[in-house]
Amino acid sequence: MARPRKRTTLREVAEATGLSTAAVSYALRGTHVSKETEERVRKAAAELGYEADPIARALASGRTSMVGVLAGDLQDLWQQHLMAAIGRELLAGDRYALILDAGGDPQRELALAKQLRDQRVDGLLVSPVDPSAAGWAQIAEAVPVVSIGDSLRRARTAGEVLFDNRAGIDAVLEYLTGLGHRRITVLTPTGPSTPDRPADVYVREAAGRLGIAAEVLPCAQELGEATAVARRVLRDGGADGARSTAVFCFSDSIAYGVYAAAAEASLKVGRDISVVGFDDHPVSQVLTPPLTTLDWGLTGIAEEAARLAVAAIEGRRVRRKRMLCAPRLSERGSAVRV
């Protein structure tokens, strides 16, 4: 039998079995027909190599078996890591994960989200660039959305996996204070529009409480730029000219930039300068010294996000739509007593 040029359609199966297309459609779903015809249809379908066209099915039924996964910015190593984990998690549950990258652009983020919705993805996981955008509302009412890392406050989402940033910030600053640091530089990633992440507020609060000085600086995720910023920090010191003894980076990527800048300046991380990261990327353990950072349980995050999405898709109620991840300080060698 020569390989068919075009794909086999439902109609062809129907003709082969002498049934109507409807009967075949029902049969393949196992409802509405007798056991024998179902068997007969299945056999014919297998012989003809029939597989339902997902596009036609999506148009008719409005459903697919795909889940959209929208990354705010795939430049960020940790997001790459997270997306890969989510993809695997969903695939394990027999759903295809379509991963898209908004490239840090809020406009594009919404455009892609709409595109995904229009593709009839059954669910949408998003690690948002701009969680406060109004556009999320329209999207969330057309498809179950699970957000990761931030609440989409203007939308009714199907679930959230959040990080207890305050706890993480407190833990790190307390840890550093305990090691004797009194002047700390904090590097926070800043996309084009993240107007409402209260990270710097938390930092200031904690610093006040602990009686230490903390200077918050924005810093891009991309390694080259992060290195450039770190270079300035290590050279120039703070606003008043005094140099920090520790740098607390809100993403491990940024911390890598600090490592690079430190090496350039012949400063040894874990001796001349202390560095702490924020999200435990796998690479962090192989640095010299290994990066002290926060472990949020990536696997758990991916699992939970997938679980929430799948539950929403299947119309199941879940007990808790919001998971708040607690950080664990993964103490390695990059921060030392001063």
Next chain:
Amino acid sequence: MARPRKRTTLREVAEATGLSTAAVSYALRGTHVSKETEERVRKAAAELGYEADPIARALASGRTSMVGVLAGDLQDLWQQHLMAAIGRELLAGDRYALILDAGGDPQRELALAKQLRDQRVDGLLVSPVDPSAAGWAQIAEAVPVVSIGDSLRRARTAGEVLFDNRAGIDAVLEYLTGLGHRRITVLTPTGPSTPDRPADVYVREAAGRLGIAAEVLPCAQELGEATAVARRVLRDGGADGARSTAVFCFSDSIAYGVYAAAAEASLKVGRDISVVGFDDHPVSQVLTPPLTTLDWGLTGIAEEAARLAVAAIEGRRVRRKRMLCAPRLSERGSAVRV
């Protein structure tokens, strides 16, 4: 005007303008109609917030504006990096990149490729797990496929971006030999079925020519496993009990594992042991010491792959369907004279 519950359809625009759906369809494409009606239709469409349903359009026309990007294994940091770069590249050309992860499974790889084809992606970029699978042929005759890193030898692809592995291997082994190394361990990533990558052949040839001993060992990409393998290598030495003075890793990920194992064993990379990587992941520059590795020009790869795919989609002929990337040895601090 209340936000419409459902999306506006072509028919609604037609009714609003008193035209037929066909006229509207033509008008929006700017063919077949008068200037005035085109303008009128555009205005009405904008007012009603009409956007064509991509699913319906795909069913009717068989086209979308999406390109599938299939990663062999997103565990691999370099592939994460590559996929992100490709995604950005395509997005810059106004096409959506759907990134999928085969997770290193050849079966799944083909299944996902078919899924993508059925989604009517206009093109497919793939960094294959199993380039010799017969299934690629069927896929490539339904959609233009551009492969990256390996030839899909059983399929007629629209283009290829290959790496001159032999040149890379020669360059590294010559470099290491020049530094005085005579016994080198080579760690190659081995998925479930990569029967036909002649890397070890190249290694043996080069080793013979250079008069050195090279032992080739398979090694997973994942950092934990890579570290475990490296641990054994550093402890046990080669088959005859002698320890290599250099480790040549066929991916930077694996090299990171060697760094970790070396640190555990209190060996200093770039002094007690030399390490060379293969693909210049951004992180490689921030390691201590920075990893000596091969630079294949990632940006160029992403650009070229996207260019080939887009050309094929638009039916343009390209002069050279095959690009062979030459490596540049990026000499940093991890390999030293012995």
Next chain:
DNA sequence: TCGCTTCACTTAATCGCGTAACTGAAGCGG
């Protein structure tokens, strides 16, 4: 003025499948 082309649309078919509504026969209790 006739016939032919061009223009500006409309009609209608199609893409491949899902599903509500209908039909005819069988089963069955009363």
Next chain:
DNA sequence: CCGCTTCAGTTACGCGATTAAGTGAAGCGA
């Protein structure tokens, strides 16, 4: 034996577009 339910299919329509083919009017040269 009748009316009702159930079963096993069928008919027919819808999903929301694209697009080939058809149609009537206007334009135009001879």
